[in-house]
Amino acid sequence: MNWADFIAAVWQFALVTGISFVLLCLLASLIRFYQLQHPSLLMPESEIDDMTRFSAQVAARLGTAYRMPQPFCVLLVAGPELAEPALREARLAAIKGVVRRSDVVLQVDENNAGVLVDERRSELEHLIARLQQATASLGSTRIGAASCPENGVRAKGLLDAARAELPVSEVGWNIAQPAEAATAAAPAEEEAAPAGQDAWLDPLTGVLKPERLSRLMPKFVARYRRDGEPVSMIYFDVDYLGRYNDHYGRAAGDAILHGIGKVLQQHLREDDLIGRTAGDGFVVLLNCPPALALVVAERLAGQIKRATFSSGEFTLKTTVSGGVAGYPDHGRTAAVIFDAAHAALRAAQERGRNMSLLFDVSMRPYQTLNRGPDEF
Secondary structure, rough: OOOOHHHHHHHHHHHHHEEEEEHHHHHHHHHHHHHHHHHHHOOOOOHOHHHHHHHHHHHHHHHHOOOOOOOOOEEEEEEEOOOOHHHHHHHHHHHHHOOOOEEEEEEOOEEEEEEEOOOOHHHHHHHHHHHHHHHHHHHOOOOEEHHEEEEEEEOOHHHHHHHOOOOOEEEEEEOOHHHHHHHHHHHHHOOOOOOOHHHEEEOOOEEOHHHHHHHHHHHHHHHHHOOOOOOEEEEEEEEHHHHHHHHHHHHHHHHHHHHHHHHHHHHOOOOOOEEEEOOOOOEEEEOOOOOHHHHHHHHHHHHHHOOOOOEEOOEEEEOOOOEEEEEEOOOHHHHHHHHHHHHHHHHHHOOOOOEEOOOOOOHHOOOOOOOOOHOO
């Protein structure tokens, strides 16, 4: 017997068998994934219940074995029995008014709604508070939530985790604790992020650096203007920051800027653009009309006013002044809108600070006309 030929034959057989097994596993995975996304392949359309539809939406977010899914959260919103379909529709409408248009809100049974949001786990508490406030007029609300990847990367596991967290009392909310395996995998995923990502962010505040903000502002405005949608800009400046630096030291001013950066990130959506200017100011761009942006500016200023900032042995509080302008009311380009927002900020500072103002014609003396995103 020629042992060399025998070993070669065995090796070729093992190789072909192994490749065939891997290909079959991948094919089965793809078929299963496609079936989860299209439940009508598994059962007639008339037999698909609402929970199955919602599960299919979760599965669609999870992607395939070839890539890790982007972080998202699943919430089950349980309320009192609403016999009238109109009341159930009103609750769904209230929930949809809180989340993005791209998020998913479906009625999963007579009393419960499923919500699928492209939010990170760190944003959940703020979102849940808004959901409870929006649905308060329709009775008490219980919410159970889970996040991907912290609570798994399978649709059933995420739904089961959210369902297990539904409070048994009449009102309240819970978020599933991260699974150990997912927690251990999270740093590896972060390490796999592009090495140049941190170069976009200001190390002190965690928001976009001035030069990055100046590049993205025109694109942000142009994108929504092209779609015929409004876009607004809020320009914040810390009141009397120089006095904090003089009295408590530069570290105190840095602590305030760091804390304000965190407040803005916690209370704005991922679709919003947040950046820092070279003059220790902050700029926020949002997809909303200027009048609504003024409401957001006042809410953010209130959050900053209530926050405390620690520097050594000192616990500090501060306020901000804000200017608001936007498209189509005050300009078509980022440079013109920024100029108007800066003028409104100047007016707020002249009128006593600790306030946010919407640009109007009385503020034209504060405009510089040549000021734009390239300046900072």
